[in-house]
Amino acid sequence: MKKLLLLLVMSCVGGYVMAHGHEDDDDAKRGTIEGIVLTSDGAKAAGVTITIENTNYNTVADDGGEFNFKMLPGTYTLVATYVGYAPTRQEVTVEEKKTVHVTLRLNLTKSELKDVIVYSKRNSYKINHSSSTLRLDEPLLEVPQNIQEVSAVALADQGITSFGDGAIRNVSGATKLEHWGDYTRINMRGSRASEFRNGMNVTSTWGPLTADMAVVDRIEFVKGPAGFMMSNGEPSGIFNIVTKKPTGVTKGEASVMVGSYDFYRGAIDLDGKFDKDNKVQYRFNIMGQSAGSFQKYGYSDRLTIAPVIKYQVDDKTDITAEYLYQYARMQDGGAAYVYSPTGYGDLPRDFTTAFEGIEPLVLKDQSLFLYLHHQFNPNWKLTVQGGYLNTNKQGSNLWPDSLGPGGKMRRAISIGDAINRSKFAQVFFNGKMQTGGIQHRILVGLDLGDKDNYYDWGQNQILDDDAHLFDIYNPGSGMPYNGLPVFDRSIDLLQRAAAAGTYTSQSYSGVYLQDELGFFDNSLRLTVAGRYTYVKQNDYGTSYDAKKVTPRIGLSYTIDPNTSVYALYDQSFMPQSGLLRGNKSPKPLTGNNMEIGVKRDWFAGRWNTTLSAYRIIKNGALIADPDTSGGNQDLKYSLQLGQTRTQGVELDIRGEIVKGLNAILNYAYTDSKVTKDLDPTKVGTKVTGFSKHVSNGWLTYTIGDGALKGFGVSAGYTFLGDRSTWSWATSNQKDLPDYFRMDGGIFWKGEKMTVNLNVNNLLDRYLYSGAPYGNFYYYQVEAPRNYKLSISYRF
Structure with missing residues (x-):
């Protein structure tokens, strides 16, 4: 394992050197576009597609409405689109090795967006960001750890009403042993996984009562020790049950x-x-x-x-x-x-x-x-x-x-x-x-x-x-x-x-x-x-x-x-x-x-x-x-x-x-x-x-x-x-x-x-x-x- 770890580190650094050691001067001058998509009422708009006009660059706004591009210096036109609505355009100028911040506003209300998002999210199994209770303010793709998010949509599609009914089927390696009916013990990576509720470690020898899915927004599985959440526990990992909160949308x-x-x-x-x-x-x-x-x-x-x-x-x-x-x-x-x-x-x-x-x-x-x-x-x-x-x-x-x-x-x-x-x-x-x-x-x-x-x-x-x-x-x-x-x-x-x-x-x-x-x-x-x-x-x-x-x-x-x-x-x-x-x-x-x-x-x-x-x-x-x-x-x-x-x-x-x-x-x-x-x-x-x-x-x-x-x-x-x-x-x-x-x-x-x-x-x-x-x-x-x-x- 040490050799594999060393090999990965060397590959990362070596790959960067090889890729960038031979890059041309234009690539070295790239700047960054960091942006957020908001509705006309000021709410963050997730799932919106953002493209750079007349290029092959495109991305999708994450759960916080955020997106970014790395571009050569120049002036570009950003286009934000959502199914069923007119595109929103905004011009932006990128300077060498600098970051420019952009806010795109969709010309629709939160109520209108809600109808589209609610319908779209019924088919969404993939979550790009962890909840705020997990403390990590970055995309999951960039976190140096295996973290799996299970959405309420997936749980509903599977007919799961209680965590013990089979929620763990949505993550690799988690197993359930026999239990007493009032709580569920999960093993992962060779030992017991600690249970969290909204970022707080509620694990005890017997308990707490198994969470009902009626109040669950998502379940987050963190593999291995989670030093940013706890240190006094088994090194196998944790699962964090995040409960539903107000969204501001009726x-x-x-x-x-x-x-x-x-x-x-x-x-x-x-x-x-x-x-x-x-x-x-x-x-x-x-x-x-x-x-x-x-x-x-x-x-x-x-x-x-x-x-x-x-x-x-x-x-x-x-x-x-x-x-x-x-x-x-x-x-x-x-x-x-x-x-x-x-x-x-x-x-x-x-x-x-x-x-x-x-x-x-x-x-x-x-x-x-x-x-x-x-x-x-x-x-x-x-x-x-x-x-x-x-x-x-x-x-x-x-x-x-x-x-x-x-x-x-x-x-x-x-x-x-x-x-x-x-x-x-x-x-x-x-x-x-x-x-x-x-x-x-x-x-x-x-x-x-x-x-x-x-x-x-x-x-x-x-x-x-x-x-x-x-x-x-x-x-x-x-x-x-x-x-x-x-x-x-x-x-x-x-x-x-x-x-x-x-x-x-x-x-x-x-x-x-x-x-x-x-x-x-x-x-x-x-x-x-x-x-x-x-x-x-x-x-x-x-x-x-x-x-x-x-x-x-x-x-x-x-x-x-x-x-x-x-x-x-x-x-x-x-x-x-x-x-x-x-x-x-x-x-x-x-x-x-x-x-x-x-x-x-x-x-x-x-x-x-x-x-x-x-x-x-x-x-x-x-x-x-x-x-x-x-x-x-x-x-x-x-x-x-x-x-x-x-x-x-x-x-x-x-x-x-x-x-x-x-x-x-x-x-x-x-x-x-x-x-x-x-x-x-x-x-x-x-x-x-x-x-x-x-x-x-x-x-x-x-x-x-x-x-x-x-x-x-x-x-x-x-x-x-x-x-x-x-x-x-x-x-x-x-x-x-x-x-x-x-x-x-x-x-x-x-x-x-x-x-x-x-x-x-x-x-x-x-x-x-x-x-x-x-x-x-x-x-x-x-x-x-x-x-x-x-x-x-x-x-």
Whole structure:
């Protein structure tokens, strides 16, 4: 990997020298046209085509309405065009080695543009810029890292209503392991990916509640360490869920959805302004859902309410307040699991160990976000944001106390209450400046976070006695012989957690500085950054802290306006609980990522490819100290010797391949192994929880003309090859079989209405994931072939 990294760097510099060492004097004199497209009402206009008259130069304004050209000195005419509207022309003079700024104004109102953009964006899978919550104020093509954006359009086309339903099919290498129904854990590049909401790290051991897509504007996947977002976490990457905000354009959408297993859903999205001056804007989303299950006794009901208010103080400053309430009521947390003494998949898909009358799992999730943006001038911007999240969970967890070889199970159930509270504060500056011939993109940030988690698992009850065991092969009604469980909640959960020691907390503070230096008219960009992070944790009564400076170095080179190559070195760390001999605390687990890649936009930016190769080394993993000569007192000690290496290749393709055909295609090869361990026999063994081969695809074709205009078909698949289980190899280890799922649908998209029928698991395959557990196996089953029919109306 070092050789590949060195080769890429040398190729970038060498390529530049060769290309420019022999360039003629005219090319050396090129200047830059930087521009922005606005509507007649002053709104930024994305997707507008800009051409230079009487030349072959053309581009498309990005999500911020911005564009640029590099031209020889002279006078040119810029032409901005949008489907169905008269072109706008403006003359501009380019001087040698200078930058000229241009503002093009389309002669149409935001309301008129909205009708065109809304219709156009329904077919848009490609996003050119990250959200402001990701802090990177530059095109994704120039960022020295693999970042994939998943649009709300793609999620809607696939019929995805919750993040756990399959949103990860839109990005390479992400896998979902079995989960408890109320939250989703995603693995990427060999370990868990941290979950962010609007740029804030909400990751906890269990939680938060899975985000509903009714409030989601986009999902951003950042591969590898994200030093500009965090440093205290796994080096695999993050996913950032960006919620909907007011746009200042009055519009709305109402939708209904019905589906298999008594699935019913309704949602309304209102976007607009309270006053004529557009100073006070709003966004309001509400969603209600009721669903049964293919498993007996299964159900899930959800409610989401999300009001957002934005106040435009003046042309430079805005303030936004966002509240989100999510309520979920579903079956017991452990009821989705299937258990077998012989292996996976040997019981009917509707099997469950649950029974009628078991108390529901109830979750109440509330969050409040505040944002302030201030634009000092065209080059410097300040963002201040904060958040508060509170998740309250009350329920139980059903689990086997024992399972014999003949299928006789003694079931047990435990209370499963939890409270998660998190507070965040962030301040960061984005700036642009120039020193001599060097351009600078500067990011300076301060992060503060505090998380508190309270749990109660201390009340357990046995449901079946030895004379009346539950038979998994003949379950009957499943009613427990010992009766329904009863838990005592007369004492507040915080007091119960304090008494049992089932409390965890984490507080952290971090300071971050990054400078991206642009050379040779910003065609070669060097990113130099560092972050200082201090973390203090308490894990079930054990307190410890850690601090570390993590560097970040990136190199990106623009080969042509549509192609860039990059190299990256980034670090992360994660504090660990434990005790070493001499009563010393262990050092944090550290992760080092080296990555190279190439990004390219094709056919005037209609679609994009990203190809990357990476290697992540994790050092300092704890293992149990094998020296137990001192008796039981030695069992508390650990050794810090472990190392793992994860490396692989990832390919992502997204966008409009040809007119009417949108595609999302990806593939990832992941190899994750133990490279150092006290036990030599473990060296070379797999790290659990990933698949060596992961490939996804989603295609939609829409007829653009004729009597069938707006009709279309869709098809998608997910393949997981060489799957590892959740836990380490045991004496009864059995590998999971390869996984293949195909989905498809038909739809019609009009100017105001969309009708979409999606059929999941078209081949009706028995699909599951699981792992060995003691002397038996557990697994979770996916639904048989099922459908969802949605009808939405825009107004």
